[in-house]
Structure formats: structure tokens, C-alpha cells
Amino acid sequence: MKYFFNRLTLKFKLISLFFLVFTLSAIAENVYIIQLVNNEYLQTSRQRVENIAKIISSSNNTIESIQTPTFENLALLQNETEKIRRLTQVDFVVVFNMQGVRLSHPDKSKIGLSIVGGDEHRALKGESYTSIAKGTLGNSVRAFSPIYNDEHQQIGAVLVGQTLQKINQLASRTSQSIWLSLFASLVVAVILSLLLSRNIKKILYGLEPTEMAHLFEERDAIIRTVKEGIVVINREGYITQINNEAKRILRINSNKEDVIGEQIVDVIPNTRLHDVMVSGIAEYDCEQNINGVVILTNRVPLLVNGSLVGAIASFRDMTEMRQLAENLTGVNRYADALRSQSHEFNNKLHVIYGLAFNNNKQELIDYLEEIIGNQQAESKLVTQAIKDPIISGFLNSKFSRARELGVSLLFNINGELSPITDISITHSLITILGNLIDNSLDAVQFLDNKQINVNLEINNDTLQIEVNDNGEGISDEDTQYIFQKGYSTKGNNRGIGLYLVLASIDELNGHIQLCDLSNKKGACFKVLLPLKAIYREKVTHG
Template sequence: MRFSIRHYPLKTRMVLILGLIALLQTGALGLFALHHLSQSLQEQMGERALHVAKTIAAMPQIINAVDARDSSELQPLASLLARTSQARFVVIGDADGLRLAHPMPERLGLSMSEDDDDVLSPTLHQGLAQVTRAEGSLGRSMRARAPIWSIDGNRIIGIVSVGYLLDSVEALVDRYRLTLALVILAAFAFSVLTAIWFAGHFKKAIFGLEPEEIGRLFQERDATLQSVREGIIAINSQGQITTVNQAACRMLSLPQHTALIGTPIQQLFPDTRMLEVLTSDTPQFDQEVRVGDLQLIVNRLPLHQGNKVTGVVSSFRRKDELDLLSRKLTRIRQYADSLRSQAHEYSNKLHTIAGLIQIGATDEALNLIGQETRDHQALIHLLVEAVPDPILAGCLLGKYNRARELGLMLTIDPDSQMRDLPPELPREKLVSIIGNLLDNAFEATLSHGSTQPVITLSMTDLGDDLIFEIEDQGPGIPAETQQQIFAKGVTSKSEPGHGLGLHLVSTQLEQLGGTLTIEPGTSAGTRITIYIPKHPGGMHG
């Protein structure tokens, strides 16, 4: 089975790695220190041996005894000098390299070349003092040899060899080696404790996740960012881009997203409000922004680390996509309202007809069926002739049924005509305006308790404007409050959820470039007239 450190948790890995690094570092440094110490001690021992050897070779007593080949004098003198200088041995030989003094008396008279002939020659023949490390008759030693010159200094009459055994060096190195082992163990223990503390702190900072989990989460996050249809751009506290997905690059015609990382956001978008969010720490939602030819809906949120704002993320989508979705939802809602109203209305009619049949009033039941058929046929015929647009026609048919359901009558002027609807006019905004005004007219009429609960609608497409006129039988709107009713949240009702319809009408009408007037009704109530230009920017009444 192959060993892999990735199988272990991050804490174990950090302990192993830091401990191993400390072990290798202290071990390598220790070996280097021991080697350097051994070399230094041997060099110092060699220099000392050389100094002692030269000193002995220059002593007149030694020179005279060597010249006379007097071993009896040299032997005790060499022993004394060895003890005095703390040398392991002092060996003295004549000009031929024969021992005249030696710690082992049985070796007197024997040649010193048995220890090292290559070193004797330069010393005896050339007068060179040398330091060598060799295995001699007394063991491994650091020895120094110096020539003994005659009194007149004209000839070499002998040689002095002073040696210090390396056992003391090795013993000293052994003591340091033990100290080094203890230091290595202490460093290893310190590294392990440090690794445990640091790993715990690091794990806390990364929410207890393993590196592989972080990598997987990063890949998931990147895949998520690249898969969403919304554009996403994030900046750090310096205003530099840290994240941008492919949807943002495609939407804004930016370079490859990886090339934008680190770019100041103002370099790409000088008028960006992301820096405003960065300094104010206030999120911004559903802001309409124009970038070139694009109209975007933008959200901006600050990013926090503790109590500090560390960046801003902005998500945005093209407004025309949201408008398309809104258009589809508006159509579905209009169809649903129309079907619900028709189902409720016909359910009431069917119950009434069933009751008439049960009591035997068949003639009244037939009259009611005929009246219902005639009313719907007349309305459908009018809508087909006057309003060929299916969305607007469906909206009006739904509101007609809703009025019947509420006990009201929605009357459409038979002279109405709305055939010239511009193709570019957003149908969802048009039906939203008409639908909200009719709903408001229904509520006003019901709340007033009018004896003639009739709401009238007339429309014309003659000229440059589309004109819709809606008149109710409500209590009317005082002139001093006519402008206030279009403010968001303003309503005469106490129930929550009101006060949005007329505000929406005002907003959408402004987007279409239209206007609105409020007048008293013919007999009572209020008449609201709206003017929507067929071509925005043109003149309209």
C-alpha cells in the first residue's frame, strides 16, 4: 500500500511536516556543527603540537644531547616535556630517524619511519616542520614534527615528534553529540506543539474545513457563478475586481473574466456606485442602470468580515428579460382573472336558472338565458370589431365579468375603437394601466353605494394618441387630493396591501410618455382620461 500524507487530516499533516522539517534542520545543523567542531579542535591540537615540537627542537639541552646521541639524557627529558605540555608522547630521533627517546623504551633505536616515512623525509632532508594525522605505534594522533638543527644551524642533526591522541577530541565531540540530540528532541517537541497550536488556529480560520474541501467548495462556487444567467461582479476594499462571471462578460462585452481580476472597477465603469456601497455600507436593490445601450436591473450588497466592510458584490440582469417575464406573468394573470370571473358569474347564472326551472318558471329561465346570451354576444361582437388586439380584449372581457360578479355593470361605449395599437407598445403596461383604473372604479362605486352601479369605458385611437376614458359612480375626488392619490401607499382604505394600483398607473404611464386628467363625472363620481402617444416623443393632447 502506497503511503500518502493526503489521507491524514490537516492538523496531523501540519504536525508531521513541521516536525520533520525541524528534525531535518536541527539534524543537518548539528552534523555540520559537530564536523566543524571536530575540525577546529584537531587544527588547534595540531597547532599546539607544532608549537611544542618547535620549542623542544630549539632547546640547547636537547640539541646537545641529540648531537651526542645520548639516549640516557633524552629519555627522561622527553618524558618530562610530555607531561609538562600535556602531550601524549614526545619522540626524539637522530638524523637517520632512529629513536633516541620514546615513551616505550623497547622501541629505542628503531626507525621512526615505521610510523610515517613520507613525513620524515621533508622534515629530515628539507627542514620542514609539519602537522599530520596518522595511526602511529601509540594510536591515532595529531602529531607535529620539527627538525633539530645543530648549534651553528648548518645541519639537521635530528627530529622531534610531538603527538596528541585524538581520543580526547572524540570524547569532547561525543559530549556535544549528546547535547545536540537533546536540542534536536527539544526542537522537535517545540515544532510539534507549535504545529498543533497553529493548525488549530488555522482550522478555526477556515471554519474547520480540510484543504480538499476548500478546493471542492471553490470549484462548486466557480461553477455556480459561471452557470447563473445573472451577471456578477465583486470588488475588494480597494475597489479591485475579485470575481466576475462569464454572464457579466458576455452581457457587458468585457474581456475574458480571468483577465479582469485585480482591475480597478472605475477603470471599466467610471460611474459605478459600488464604491458608494463600499463606503456607506448600505445595500442597494433593484436599481435601474444604463450601461451603453443596455438597461440593467442591479442589486449591490456589501461584504463583511466581522464589523468591517471588505468588499461589494453586484448582481445584474437585463431589464428587457425582466420585462418579458413580467409580460408573461401579466398575461397569465389577466387570463386567470378572466376565467375566474367567468366561472363565478356563470356559476351564479346556472344556479339562478336551475332555481327557476325547479319552481316551474320556465319562461323566466328562458328569458334569462336569452338575455345572458345577447349581452355576451353583443360584448364579444363589440370587442372583435373595435379591439382586435387579443390581450387588451381579453383584459376588458375579464373586467366585464368581474364587474358582473361584484353586482356592477361595465358598459363599453359602442362607438369605441382601438385598432391602431403600435406594435412596440408594451401590452403588459397597457393592460396594467387599464385594469388598475377599472378596479379602482369598481371599488369607488361599491364604496359609495350608488343606486346606478354603472362604470363606463370609452376609447379611441384617432389622432396621435390612444385615449381611454373611465367614469365611475363613486364619491368623487376632491381637487386638493387629486395629486396625492398617485403617491405610493396613499389610499382611503384601512386594509393593508392597498395604495399601489394608482401609483403603478402613474409610473407606467410616465414610462409610456402619457398623461392623465381627473374631472367630475357626468352625473356623479369621477372621470379619468388617459392619453398615451402612439409614438413616444410626439405631440399628444
């Protein structure tokens, strides 16, 4: 039954509802009104026949005709009562004597016969009253009035009556107009329901309520499951929608129901949603600090049919995005390192194959000793000081990349870097070292003498990283912009490396600066990282 009802269209539901309500109300109202009309007609008839009976009983002609019941007087009495009956439109006027014998009657054949109905006894005892009884004309409202002579002796009574059938006929004429008006109202209600349903369908874009409910449930499910925080406000600045991810990122402890309906400035003090709504200009990829959390947000005004109705903000935690970027950067760097090593290994295999094929044994031995000696020296230098296997392997891979590009890459490591337990911090260090070394490789690639020096110094509380090259260096004009996201002197779709370096250093509460090369050619970056931030499980964001 519920399934069938849900499948009905909105138009059919509205028409059915209006029809049912009006039909039930029409029946109830009509029954009530007809009952009132019948009672009113009955009460009016009682009063009217009572008044007529009193007038006839007090008439001198009536008294004279009863006191002297001659043929002429009785004929005059019959004529008078019939005249009064026709004028007053009552159904019967009967005059009878103290023996209950009719002296007048609308049906002349009933004159001289005893009155019927059984309700006349009180009238013969001098009482005036009304009653409902069945006479010769059927059930009637009957009024009795005694007749007295000049000596105040009762000599008879008058009976004036109105049949209930006639009263009901008069009442039914009134009820017909009531039925017609109610039917007209029902027609108007059906027409209005059609117009209303059409207007509602237009507002709902032609969708049925069940379809709207499904869309709302789907939208709510999407908002709940997306990995972005979403906040929506209306034109007055009140929050109309917020998902759980937004509450988690912004560290809002209230229930969702408690937040909805609140002013956005009370929940998120330094939001720019209201400004975006007022200006009508969207803002994309903006960094913002809210409740101590740095987020990357998009703020867009909401327009419906060209009218501004509010604004929406979607955002992500910058810390999580940086970690994701660092993970991707780390994977790319691992792939680059493996590709470089594979390329270098293949080249060496070709040389070894050529020497062996030509039976140049001594040259082959010398070549192998040189390769093994160089790689052992390089690997030994890094692995002895860098105990973290991931960072050690990554730095060793840079030797292969440098040899491939013809670059002299020198490492100077002072101290020992223990293994790091937090993989995200390992990725942050790889992001810092990898970007600085790759930038230096790019800077010297077109030089004849390509040199890069990497100095690592690990003391009791600080890891110091210094990377310098003999490239063209960085101009004073570019110095203030190099850490901005998207800024690059190398062309489009660049300018993310140093931005990620700075973000990773901030995550580790570190510091980066350009070194003073004392008028030497090239560029030099110096990074200071506190070891307490590297070797703890969770980093406190600065």
C-alpha cells in the same frame, strides 16, 4: 496517496512539515558543522604539534643529548620529552637519530627501535613538515623537525604527534552540544506548530483547509447561479466579488478577473455602496439607474464579528421584474375573468333550469334571446375593433365581472387594434387596461348608480385609452402619490396597481395623466401609447 494526504488534519500536516524540515536541516547542518569542527581540530593539531616539534628540535638539551648519547643524557632526554608531552597534552614525542633509531618514546620499551610510519625519510633529509600516518599508537597527525648541531650539521629529528582518535573525541564533544541545541529547536518548532495550527483553526472557525475549499467552491457556485447581480467591496472600496449576472445587468464587458481589485466608483460610477458602508445603514428595494439600466437593489454593510469589513449589493433588472410582475398580473386577471364568467354562467344556468323545470317556455325563450342578444352585442363591439384575441377575450371578460357587480360598463372603441406579436407587450396592455378598469370597479362598488366608461381610440400613430367612473374621485392630496409603489387609500398590502401601470407605460414610451372632469364626480385616467412601440419586436426603454 493524494486522497490520504488530503484527509490529514492541519495540525498533523504542520507538525509533520516542521519535523521533516528541522530533521533534514539538523542532519545537514550537523554533518556540515562536524566536518568543519573536525577540519578545524585537525588544522589546529597540525599547527600545535609542528610548533612543539620546532621548540624541542632547537633545545640545547636535546642537541647535547644526541651529540653525546650517554646513559645520563638519554635519560634526561626521555624525561624532558615526557614532561613536554604531558604539559602540551600531545600523544607522543619521539626523538630519533640519523639512523632512524628512537632515543625517546612514551613507551620506554620502544626506545632503541627504529621509528615506524614510513613518513620519516624527508625529516632525515633536513625537511620540516607534517603528515598523517599510522604509527605504534595508530593513525596520527605527525610533525617532523630536524635537529642540527652548532656546525649546522643534522644529527637527528623530532617527531611530535596527536592521534586522530583523540582529535575525533574532542570534535564529538562539540557536536553533542550542537545536537542538543538542534533537538531543543525541534521541540520548540513542534510546540510553535501546535500553537500556529490552533490559531489557524480558530481563524477558520474550526474547519480544515479542505472543508474551507469546499465551502469556497460552493459559495462561488451559488454566486454564479443566482439570478441576482451581486457586487462585494472591501473597506477601501475595491471590488472583491462580482458575479456574471451583475456584469450582464450592468453591461460590464470586462472579464471578471479584470474587474476584481478595481475601485467600485471606476466600474459603477454612481453606486451608493461606499455611502452605505460609511453610514452602516442598509438600504432595501431601492430603484437606481446605472449605466442606463434601471435596477432594484439592496445595499447592506458587511459586518464580521461586529467589525465593518465592506458592503454588498444584490440587484435585479427592473425591466425583467416588471415583465414578471406583468405576467403574474396577467395570469391573475385571466383567472379572475374566467371565475367571473363561470359564476355568471352558473347563475344563468340556474335560471334556465328553473324556467324549464316549471315549463315556462315563453319566459325561457325570452330570457335566452335577451342573454344571446346582449352577449352578442357586447362581444361584437369588442371583437370587431380589437383583433388581438388575448386582449379581446380579456375585455369581454370584464363585461361578466361588471354584470356580477351590478356595474354598467360601456366600451366606446374608435379604430382598429391589430394583433400584437410580442406577448410581453400584450401583457403590458392588459396590465394597463386591467388595473384601470379594476380600480374603477372598486371605486363604484358601493354606489347605487354604478357607471364606468372605457374609451379606446386607435389612429395612425397613437393608442389612446381613457377610463372614467362616477365614484368618489381622487383628492388633490393623493394625486401626487398615487403612482408611488405601496401608496394606497384602500388599506395595507395595496398600492401596486397604478405603480405597475406607470411602469408598463414607461416601457412603451407612453404617457398617463388624470383627465379634467370639469367638476364632475369620479375619476378619469387618460393614457397615450405610440403604436410604433406596440408593434415592434423589441421596445427601446425610455
